Amino acid sequence: MLELAYIRRNPEEVISRLATKNFDAKPIIDEILAIDDKRRSAQKSLDDTLAQLNKASKEIGELYKAGKREEADQLKASTTQWKQDITALEAEMKKNEIELQAKAVLLPNTPHSSVPKGKTPEENEIIHTEGTAPELGENAIPHWELAKKYDIIDFETGVKLTGAGFPIYKGKGARLQRALINFFLDKARDAGYLEIEPPILINEDSGFGTGQLPDKEGQMYFVNEDKLYLIPTAEVPITNIYRDMILDASSLPVKNCGYTPCFRREAGSYGKDVRGLNRLHQFDKVEIVQIRIPEDSYVALEEMREYIAGLLRELQLPFRILKLCGGDMSFASALTFDMEVFSAAQKRWLEVSSVSNFETFQSNRMKLRYKKDKDKPVLAHTLNGSALALPRIVAALLENNQDSKGVRIPEMLVPYTKFEYIN
């Protein structure tokens, strides 16, 4: 959610910046400004009337104490009208505030000035490509066939237990998952991230805080009995730890990481996108989250991006980094880099990470602030990135490392898997 004070002071700037996201903010901003005017004048009247009433109440008390009963009763009678006015003004205030909130949540975050214009993923800017796709022979097969061949992932039984998109990993498949999780968590810790194991169900306030609610309600699994959502990413619980907090400036930056399963309904997906491990309803992911002062959040974003690139390098996967164009960015993000690995048998780039700076968009929703000495509290910047999402990493590892003997495990991972080949 954009800050109201910012919108009020710079309406034109907000409109022009949101144009980069192909979002026409003018009508909403006009309404916001109009409602805000009404709200302020209503508040002025309300506060003034309340002040009158408070003053009279105090006098009534004093009159009673002085035994001036009649005068007190007289003054009492005069409060009736004020109280009526107050009731009406309070209703007006509440209405304005609800309308204002309803409009404000419609506005996406303003993109950073470096965000390229564009509408589709094709217009994302490739800022870096690294590694080379392996030369696979004629017999190369996609990961879902490798999974079957070596009996390490069972999609069909997942369908039986739950439904499509809930695979079973077994044997070396399960061990590979566990190895990757440990590898990623160890790396994150070495990079200074504090490991968190959060709940994987969250309440509505948490969903609102990071921006999943209200607009992406249909993307999350919902437990109706307890009104809880299954997390789509560890970002939600790990960032919401700091909801409604005023951190001391000395406790920043916050660097957290965590492994969780992630649950996504992925309504509307189909075709080759959902084949094999390409898109699942449940998957494992290690997430990194940072909370920063505004002045250094973009340095942090670069640092996170380079950290993730380092992981891909260690896994010896060919990858590229995209700077997302306005049209492909998420609602809440100000700047996003996607990391894609090349999955050689499918001959496709697969997104395995997305790292974003949300600036104050989430912290304004969450009321996540920090404070330096006696200064006013200031909204912090929040950032997060996948480091990494497992399924597509597994897909690329299987496909790219297949040879006549089986699937070779990259060197860095062998201490974790404790086996060198899947065969």
Next chain:
RNA sequence: GGAGAGGUGCCUGAGUGGCCGAAAGGAACAGUUUGCUAAACUGUCGUACGCCCAAAAGUGUACCGGGGGUUCGAAUCCCCCCCUCUCCGCCA
């Protein structure tokens, strides 16, 4: 799931109708003192939205778990909800 206790500021904790945005202590911060550490003393020490304003200062209102009610006036009385703790039950 059943029974009871309780939710007050960063923390502990007082406050049962006006003198309460809230005692006291602790923590923290600033200063004085001090060879250093410690201690002592003094001061500061919530948030939001308005108004005023270049800003600071000032000022109005609201907030004592959340929502409603009674009253001229509510942290305090009444109703509903939520949460936490303890005991019992169940259980990895």
